[in-house]
Amino acid sequence: MEDMTYWKEVWERKGRDTTKSLEVLDGYEDTTANVAEIAKNIIKELDIKETDRVLEVACGAGGLAQYIKCKEYVGVDYSSSLVKKHIELLNNSVLTGEANDLIFKDKTFDKVFCFGAFHYFPNQEYAKKAINEMKRVAKKAILIGDLPITSHREEHLLYNMNDFKDWKIIEGYYNPNRFNVVYNL
Ligand SMILES: C[S@@+](CC[C@H](N)C(=O)[O-])C[C@H]1O[C@@H](n2cnc3c(N)ncnc32)[C@H](O)[C@@H]1O
Numbered sequence: 001m002e003d004m005t006y007w008k009e010v011w012e013r014k015g016r017d018t019t020k021s022l023e024v025l026d027g028y029e030d031t032t033a034n035v036a037e038i039a040k041n042i043i044k045e046l047d048i049k050e051t052d053r054v055l056e057v058a059c060g061a062g063g064l065a066q067y068i069k070c071k072e073y074v075g076v077d078y079s080s081s082l083v084k085k086h087i088e089l090l091n092n093s094v095l096t097g098e099a100n101d102l103i104f105k106d107k108t109f110d111k112v113f114c115f116g117a118f119h120y121f122p123n124q125e126y127a128k129k130a131i132n133e134m135k136r137v138a139k140k141a142i143l144i145g146d147l148p149i150t151s152h153r154e155e156h157l158l159y160n161m162n163d164f165k166d167w168k169i170i171e172g173y174y175n176p177n178r179f180n181v182v183y184n185l
Contacts, residue, residue, distance in 0.1 A: 002122050002123055003122065004122050006155065007120040007155070008078055008079065011027075011060075011077075011078070011079035011081075011082060011120075012079050012080070012081050012082075013081075014026075014027060014079070014081070014082060015061065015079050015080070015081025015082035015083075015084065015085050016081050020089060022035075022060075022061050022062050022063040022066055022089065022090075023035050023063050025060060025061035025063070025082060025085055026060040026061055026062075026063035026064075026082075026116070027060070027116075028063060031174065031175070032174050032175070033173070033174045033175075034174065035063045035064060035067075036067060037173065037174075038064060038115065038145070038173050038174070039064045039066075039067035039068065040067070041173050041180075042064065042113055042115065042143055042145065043067070043068065045143055045170065045180075045182050046111045046113060046141050046143050046182070047111075047141070048068060048069075048070055048111055049070065050069055050070060050071060051070075051071050052070045052071055052072075052109075052110040052111055053070065053071055053072040053074075053108065053109045053110050053111075054068060054070045054072070054073050054074070054109060054110065054111045054112070054113070055074050055075075055076070055102075055104070055108070055109040055111075055112045055113075055137060055138075056068070056073070056074070056075045056076070056112075056113055056114070056115075057076055057099050057102070057112065057113070057114035057117070057130070057133075057134060058076070058077055058078075058099055058114050058115075058116070058117030058120075059075030059076060059077050059086060059092075059094060060077055060079070060082050060086065060116075061082050061085040061086045061089060062075070062085075062086045062089060062090040062092060062094075064115060065086070065090060065092055066090060070111075072093075073092055073093065074092075074093050074094070074095070074104075074109070075092055075093070075094040075095070076094070076095050076096075076097045076099070076102065077094065077096065077097075078096065078097065078098050078099070079096075080096045083095070083096045099114065099117065099121070099126075099130040099133065100121075100126050100129035100130045100133060101129075101133065102133045102134075102136070102137050104137045105137070106136050106137065107136075107137065107138065107139045108137050108139075109137055109138055109139065110138070110139050110140045110141075111138065111140060111141050111142075111143075112134045112137060112138040112141075112142045112143075113142065113143040113144070113145065114130070114134065114143075114144050114145070115143070115144075115145035115146050115180075116145065116146040117146075118130070118144060118146070118147055118157065118159065119146070119147070119148050119151065119156040119157050119158070119159075120156075120157070121157050122157070123157065124157070127157065127159075131144070135183070135185065138185055139185065140184070140185055141182060141183065141184050141185065142182065142183045142185070143180060143181070143182050143183075144180065144181050145173070145180040145181075146172070146173070146175070146178050146180065147159040147178055147179050147180065147181065148175075148177055148178050149161070149177050149178065149179065150177050151177065159179075161179060164181045166183065167181040167182060167183050168181065168182040168183075168184075169181055170182065
């Protein structure tokens, strides 16, 4: 789905939902995902410590953020309505922005992650820019999660494990058609 506006509008609408459920706002309601378990896995893989500065790219309303305990958490998301909800519900530091153009200086964060968003990107070039941005602002490690190999939705951008040669590959946390990758800097 090369047209950026399609998914952006979906996520803007989602943020206008009156629910206070972070799982629903982040779009997990029709999945088998256990968001607390996913967060636990990310914390373990990235070894997130209370002394770490952490950036979540495409953070949504904070479904995962609610479980991250660290020195400083910052979220970025392109849906201004979800950013507003995230701030209202969790009072985190969250900015409206795009994954391929992060406003932070080089090496601002110890750990950077992005879960459940890369399939909404318009094309592979965009995804490469987002990865380069994550590498640029990270000091120690990056995790990209929930990358689909195949999907029931033709609007999803798909990924291939072979494109992540220097990365540690981890099987999907709840969906066998997806995988996660970790990069240590
Ligand atoms: C399934 S939700 C995941 C939210 C959160 N990471 C979680 O797992 O709870 C997908 C999120 O990706 C965001 N998103 C999608 N494409 C994006 C982009 N290009 N830049 C920034 N955010 C994006 C959406 O607005 C939405 O909040």
